[in-house]
Amino acid sequence: MVQLPAQSDPPLSPRQTLPTMYDLPSDNPEEPGLPDEFHFLQPLLLFLTFQPANWNPELVFSACDLNLYYSVTHPQWYKRPDWFGVVGVPRLYEGRDLRLSYVVWQEEVNPFVVVELLSPGTQEEDLGRKVQTPGNPPTKWQVYEQILRIPYSIVFSRYTNELQAFHLVGGHYAPVNLSDNRLLMPELELSLGLWQGSFRGINRLWLRWMTFEGELILTPEEEAVMAQERAERLAARLRELGVDPDELE
Template sequence: MVRLPAQTDPPLSPRQTLPTMYDLPSEHLEEPGLPDEFHSLQPHLLRQTFQPVNWNPEEIFVGVDINLYYDLHHPNWYKRPDWFAVVGVSRLYEGHDLRLSYVLWQELVSPFVVVELLSPGTEDDDLGRTIRQAGKPPTKWQVYEQILRVPYYFIFSRYTNELQAFRWVAGAYESAELTNGRLLIPPLGLSLGLWQGCYQGIERLWLRWFTSQGDLIPLPEEDAIAANQRATLAEERAE
């Protein structure tokens, strides 16, 4: 009788046995929601395409992942929006310095638009599901709605590609219906919505600013490509 050699499974690789990036997020447990790669790219795209037609660029401040202090009586309380924009305030602090944070009792102007990018650790707070605990600071939703009274609040999930929009009406947020995936913001002369395209070499659904008519506000590199195409066309016509 011939004995066959025992069957043994090949050893598993570390890729199969060790935790993945989904098990080891780039966030400290005590500080949920710190930026991952998407939280770096998406706000930058919003910053590059935020060009309100009704405001001088020197009267617009855009904050990306910086502390926003909102309570004079509790000066250490803050929120940290993924992206927010203020209009009617100097681009530079007191006209000459880059901001380390945004301090409401010095600036005296609340953000006009806030965008939060959903993370597993911050989802309940972003969507207003968190209940304020006694002796603790107000929730994110309470700060945006009741203290800052931010006129437009957007929440975008890269996991479901869902964009939720809220307008501040008579003291509370009301859900705003999107048209063609966008929401018009008349005071800015802009609309904010979803765009399927390639940004920084990544093809996906992005959140991006449009004109009020729904045309894309071009990125600098898109402007350069369009200029080259116009120059080439002009040369061809001349020939």
């Protein structure tokens, strides 16, 4: 009788044995919340929809993941908000160039609103629970609240879909009660709220700017789709009236 060799289990694939993306969230241990796709797409949506109704667009600036230098006495110190918006400064630096960073002692205007995207590695600092250690720069919360005195600070978690908003009152941030899942910002005639929909092909709950009344501020892509739909409805109506829209100049 011929004895067949024992069959060994097939080798495990790297997919089964090596760390996954959840185990390797960042290549920079000093910034455990970065990078990831959400930290690109969510600030981009905020950037595209930040259009204060009572400000000239040429005097509105917003940025994603841009160094924000805040201390004249320590000019190398900076924070890097996930997104921040400023009103009252030229869209271009000195009216002619894209910004490499935002330097408050040159711009002479502090941000009006800042948004941080919560992640497990950054939530202590983003929510003001991290304490400044002697000899180190102040925390983000201290910079936003006490140094720059940014009127609105917003924290959004994509893990829990929780939106937390803080308004500077008497020199300190106070939680703000949302109205229909929106933060009302009368100074800009805007509101910031949660919206379930598709952005860049991803359907989820997003944070985005709206009018003060709650209507969506459209992205350029959304405006193009809406214009196309209007054109198609008009063409259909003309055909109902016996007019061929293709023959119109």
